Every structure is written in C-alpha cells, then in structure tokens.
Amino acid sequence: MLAPPDLLRVVHSVFIDRETLLHDYVPAKLPHRERELKRLKHYFEPVISGEAASVKVHLVGGVGTGKTLLCRKVGGIVARESGGRVKFAYVNLAYAHRPYHAMAEVHRQVLGVPAAGLSPEEMLRNILDYLVAEDASLLVALDEVDAYIAEGRSQRILYMLPRAYELEPKAAGRISLIYASRSLDWLKRLDEATLDTIGRTSAIHLSAYGFEQVRDIVAYRAELAFKPGALDEELIDFVAQISMPYGGVRYALELLLEAGTLADYEGSKSVRAGHVRSAHASIPKGANGALCPEELSLHKQALLKAIYDALNAYGSAYLPVEEAYSLYKVVCEQLNVEPEGEEEARAHIEALSRDGYIMLRAGAIAVEYPYERTLQIIERLLKKAKIYEPKP
Ligand SMILES: Nc1ncnc2c1ncn2[C@@H]1O[C@H](COP(=O)(O)OP(=O)(O)OP(=O)(O)O)[C@@H](O)[C@H]1O
Ligand SMILES: [Mg+2]
Incomplete structure (x- = not known):
C-alpha cells in the first residue's frame, strides 16, 4: 500500500509531464532559437x-x-x-x-x-x-x-x-x-x-539569453510540464529572475522541477512562491548555475563518487587529495575504465573546484552542500555508462 504522501503525489500531481523538464528532453519548439x-x-x-x-x-x-x-x-x-x-x-x-x-x-x-x-x-x-x-x-x-x-x-x-x-x-x-x-x-x-x-x-x-528570453523559454517549458493553473503566471517571472545569475534556463528548469516536486509532496494543488524559495535554497549551486553532474566527464563523475563515498564513510569535513585519488582508482576498477594519471586527476579536481562541486584547501577536499542527491544521480549515470574497452 502507498504511504499517504505518495498517494497524494499520485492523485494531486501539479505535473502533466515532469519529464519535459529533464535536461535531455527535446521539446517540440525552441523559442528564441x-x-x-x-x-x-x-x-x-x-x-x-x-x-x-x-x-x-x-x-x-x-x-x-x-x-x-x-x-x-x-x-x-x-x-x-x-x-x-x-x-x-x-x-x-x-x-x-x-x-x-x-x-x-x-x-x-x-x-x-x-x-x-x-x-x-x-x-x-x-x-x-x-x-x-x-x-x-x-x-x-x-x-x-x-x-x-x-x-x-x-x-x-x-x-x-x-x-x-x-x-x-x-x-x-x-x-x-x-x-x-x-x-x-x-x-x-x-x-x-x-x-x-x-x-x-x-x-x-x-548569443546568451537575456531575461525576456529566459522568461519566454521558462513559460513554454512550464506549459509542457504543469497542469493548467498549477503554476501562477507571476511565478514564471520569479523563476526566470532568480535563475539569471545561476545560468539561466538550465537552473530555471531545475527550479521548476524541484518546486513542483515539493508542491506534490505537500499535496498542494499548485506551485506557490514558497515552494520556489525552498527549492532555490535546496539546490546546490556551482560556478555556472545549478550543479549538473549529467554534464561532467566520466572521470570527473568517478572522482566525485569517490569523494562523496569517502566523506560519507568517514563522516569528516575534509578528505586528503591523495586519498581521493586512490579511491577514484577503485571506482575506475569497478567501472572497468582505465584511471587517469595522478596529474590529470589533479587537473580534474581543480576544475571541479572551479565549477563549485568541491572546495580545496591545503591539499584537502571539502564539499559545502548536502550531496546525497548528486551522489544518487552520479551513481545512476555511472551505471548507465557502458564502457567498451578494446581488448589488448
Ligand atoms: N530555446 C530553448 N527552448 C527551450 N529550452 C531551451 C532552449 N534553450 C535552452 N533550453 C534548455 O536549457 C538547458 C540548457 O541548454 P543546452 O543544454 O542545450 O545548453 P548548452 O549550450 O549545450 O550548454 P553547455 O555549454 O553547458 O553544454 C537545456 O535543458 C535545454 O533544454
Ligand atoms: Mg551542452
């Protein structure tokens, strides 16, 4: 039997099709393109x-x-x-x-x-x-x-x-x-x-999208995703405005998905400003907007998995870079992928730090946001990534 919140989610969803907000969905129209x-x-x-x-x-x-x-x-x-x-x-x-x-x-x-x-x-x-x-x-x-x-x-x-x-x-x-x-x-x-x-x-x-363009694109994507009336017109502007400093459309779609999910969880018939605010507060932000592990290379994903797993296991704030590298090699082994050399891995770690996925200080790595959701996404991606290595 379904637990009450799940039951509510099924009966009262604000979405018609939440898939249309996912990062690899190809919509029928491309406003402004x-x-x-x-x-x-x-x-x-x-x-x-x-x-x-x-x-x-x-x-x-x-x-x-x-x-x-x-x-x-x-x-x-x-x-x-x-x-x-x-x-x-x-x-x-x-x-x-x-x-x-x-x-x-x-x-x-x-x-x-x-x-x-x-x-x-x-x-x-x-x-x-x-x-x-x-x-x-x-x-x-x-x-x-x-x-x-x-x-x-x-x-x-x-x-x-x-x-x-x-x-x-x-x-x-x-x-x-x-x-x-x-x-x-x-x-x-x-x-x-x-x-x-x-x-x-x-x-x-x-060229980069300006506010008006992001707004129009968000309005269109929201129309595909939500039931009529489930998202107030005013929230389109709100979502677009919040998203501008965080990478525009990509962040806006993430925000809509999260806000809608929160509304469903609460059994609300529509998405409200409070859902958008909570969603905004809960989404980890990187240098280019929302963190988007889907768009990281396989080796960066493997490194992040090693880092998250280790921080979970140790319950600590910091992880030495050398240790991250050793654990990354284990992840690669499980994936049947040849690991990168230490120098390349360090370059990836620095890039991850520049993009806001991790923080680096004195040869140690820290993660400033709750990473459970990101780890789940990465595990799903790594499972899907089929690596066909050439036979030697
Ligand atoms: N004109 C548009 N209409 C509808 N959705 C759009 C439009 N432009 C971008 N998007 C959506 O915005 C997000 C970012 O677009 P996309 O991934 O194509 O950007 P990109 O140029 O490949 O970025 P990156 O350089 O980071 O890879 C995607 O979810 C995409 O579906
Ligand atoms: Mg791209």
Whole structure:
C-alpha cells in the first residue's frame, strides 16, 4: 500500500509531464532559437535531399545557450525529413575520453549493436559498409569538442570521421558533422593535418539569453510540464529572475522541477512562491548555475563518487587529495575504465573546484552542500555508462 504522501503525489500531481523538464528532453519548439535552427537545418538541406555532400558546421555558444538541444533537434529533423536515409548520432565527447569510445558510441547508435573489441578503424569500416550497403548517410554531432581537446585527448577522432572516404572511397560524401563548443579557441590546439581536415567550416554563434528570453523559454517549458493553473503566471517571472545569475534556463528548469516536486509532496494543488524559495535554497549551486553532474566527464563523475563515498564513510569535513585519488582508482576498477594519471586527476579536481562541486584547501577536499542527491544521480549515470574497452 502507498504511504499517504505518495498517494497524494499520485492523485494531486501539479505535473502533466515532469519529464519535459529533464535536461535531455527535446521539446517540440525552441523559442528564441528558431532562426538558428533554420540556419543550421539549411546547411544540411543537400544531405536531406540525398546529394553526396559532407557538410560541416560549428555551433558555438556559452554555457546553457542551447547547443546540445540544437544538435539533438536538428539531428532529429534531418533524419526524419530524409525519410530515415540520414542516420543521426550524438556523441558527447566529455564522456568519450578516447577516439575508441566516441567511435563505439557512433557504432552503437548507427548499427544498434555495441562494438566490443574492435579498433576505431574497424568500427568505422563497419559503419561505412553499412552506409554504402543501405545507400544511407550519417550526421554526427560532436558535442563539447572544446572540452575534449582542452583535456589533451587524442585528435584522431576529428581526423577519422571527415576523412572516412580514405578508408572507403565509396563512402565519400556520406558523413556530415556538427562541432559544438563554447568557443572556437580549441581549433588553435589542433595539429596541422587535423585543422586542415576540419577546414573552413561555417559557424553559427549563439548569443546568451537575456531575461525576456529566459522568461519566454521558462513559460513554454512550464506549459509542457504543469497542469493548467498549477503554476501562477507571476511565478514564471520569479523563476526566470532568480535563475539569471545561476545560468539561466538550465537552473530555471531545475527550479521548476524541484518546486513542483515539493508542491506534490505537500499535496498542494499548485506551485506557490514558497515552494520556489525552498527549492532555490535546496539546490546546490556551482560556478555556472545549478550543479549538473549529467554534464561532467566520466572521470570527473568517478572522482566525485569517490569523494562523496569517502566523506560519507568517514563522516569528516575534509578528505586528503591523495586519498581521493586512490579511491577514484577503485571506482575506475569497478567501472572497468582505465584511471587517469595522478596529474590529470589533479587537473580534474581543480576544475571541479572551479565549477563549485568541491572546495580545496591545503591539499584537502571539502564539499559545502548536502550531496546525497548528486551522489544518487552520479551513481545512476555511472551505471548507465557502458564502457567498451578494446581488448589488448
Ligand atoms: N530555446 C530553448 N527552448 C527551450 N529550452 C531551451 C532552449 N534553450 C535552452 N533550453 C534548455 O536549457 C538547458 C540548457 O541548454 P543546452 O543544454 O542545450 O545548453 P548548452 O549550450 O549545450 O550548454 P553547455 O555549454 O553547458 O553544454 C537545456 O535543458 C535545454 O533544454
Ligand atoms: Mg551542452
């Protein structure tokens, strides 16, 4: 039997569809990005209409400007409007820390099966054989390519995909790419051959959303998520205003989800200002708004899990960095992932501190917020992340 609060939650939910507030949901409309979406789609018209064309586009914009959403949206449109002839693969390079993982992700998304034990070239060969046999094309969105390059990862993936025709001449004109990044500075770090391959690529720049735009987007997302009348008009402004210093739309969506959940928990028929205030107070904030562990690389997630687990186990405020590193190696072992070297791990720890996930002082790590919820999210993500390591 359901406990009373759960029963209330089911009967009186303020939500029609809370999933529409989740970070990877792709809504039907993109208010204030229609023009950019149209432009992006326009570049891929030749691909949609079946021409042999390798189109490459940069999508550039600051934190939370809708790059990931636009990638997914345009990928869905191109696949649909081509009648399924164009396949779409989305790869977040923050997770794919080697060309192997990035290519395995493309392999899985295109062929529907994992590619355990194959080399990146063998995987690409499989993909190309499939595209040629089916007379199909492929659009790959490489998201967070700047973070990947900044971490000094292998540039081979950037070289292999656009030059696939060298592996299989019949595949010429079948692979198109979107490179999503926060700025184009990563191009400066490329070696000459890779830079040459990316070539003169068109770029779409996304400007930061202002208050009015955040407000409109929040209003639209709230309309999808809440029952009519469950969220007062005034609260849209309130949520948008609170969210501006914390990263805008992303924080606003988190706030709506949390406020709605609180309202449901209390059995309230609508979300009230008090729910928004409590939700705002309870969400841990990082340098770029709400902490969003979904968007951290696999190694940063593994480090955080090690840190949270250790702080839980010791019940202490501080954890020495060396200890965090040893425990992180254990987490990696459980994940079947090769751990990063100590220097790289330290760089990740510093980045986590800059982003507000942890505090660093005199070689020790502390966490200033209640982290149970963040730990749960990370455990779920790590469980989902399937790591296919190449066989030695
Ligand atoms: N125009 C829009 N309409 C509806 N939702 C939007 C719009 N722009 C952004 N969002 C939402 O805001 C959040 C942030 O957008 P997104 O993740 O695409 O940003 P990003 O540019 O990829 O940021 P980052 O650089 O941090 O990865 C997402 O939840 C997304 O669904
Ligand atoms: Mg993104």
